Amino acid sequence: MTIKVGDRVPSMTLKRLGADGMEEVNTDDLFKGRVVLFSVPGAFTPTCSAKHLPGFVNQAGALKAKGVDRILCLSVNDPFVMKAWGESQNVGDKVEMLPDGNGDFTKALGLVLDGTKNGLGIRGQRFAMIVQDGVVKDLQIEAPGAFEVSSAESMLAKVGA
Template sequence: MIQPGEAVPSVPVKLVTGEGISDATSDAVLGGGRVVMFAVPGAFTPTCHVNHLPGFLANAAKLRAAGVDRIVCAAANDAFVMKAWGEASEALGDIVFLADGNAAFAEALGVARDMSGNGMGKRYQRSAMIVENGVVQALFIEDAPGVNASGAPAVLMALEAAKA
């Protein structure tokens, strides 16, 4: 699993923004400035759609005030599903979506989980990270169901603590 102090690996991904879908690499999406990335098992899945994404959307202004340049949501879904989720949640103006359909970036980070038992294949472990100029500064991994360690409040607390 990636650790604080390590550079984000470079893996081809799809970037979904309000302007559309484009080819990118994970290091380009997470490099350049302070980025908060949260990763979810799947777009539109209950906890992700009701608890995880909305927390980051509701706290987008606070995250920016804390010095965050970009908020990224990653999932092992295709770019079309991620675009539909961004539109349905009205998040595309505040959050960009990283579509990692084959979970290659999840694997490279060491946060991939086999969710085949639930019919979902390989997915992200629910998590978040603070990245500064392409280097992981903090990592938040959920060790139980729900959104606690990787939610927007936990990330905001870590950003505030780093200021002190």
């Protein structure tokens, strides 16, 4: 079942690379305050690298000025890939790269994309959400192949509303 506005973000632990190596992060901690989470089908893929992630990097200051505490980029990729992608995109501390290596969080959200016919395996759909203290306040899921409603500009308009 797909998560919807008013639902709580699933509580689970994910792994990412931190300054001291592999670390565990709990979604209960990640989604405290006002958070924008956006999901991409894959690190280093064309639209994700050329538009989606750079848009949030460029708009991070504006989003934070409107009260966003953190911006998370989710992808069904391993922690090493997400760290390398973040470095290649110069995200710095503007966007936190959130790997979902086994796709467990994406599955719990009900937002899986089956890319097996293209040799991509199970991925996450392209979407963005605004979460306040663990509760989904806005959710924008892209139509297959589209990049419109989950952009940084779209989320900036939503947080300002």
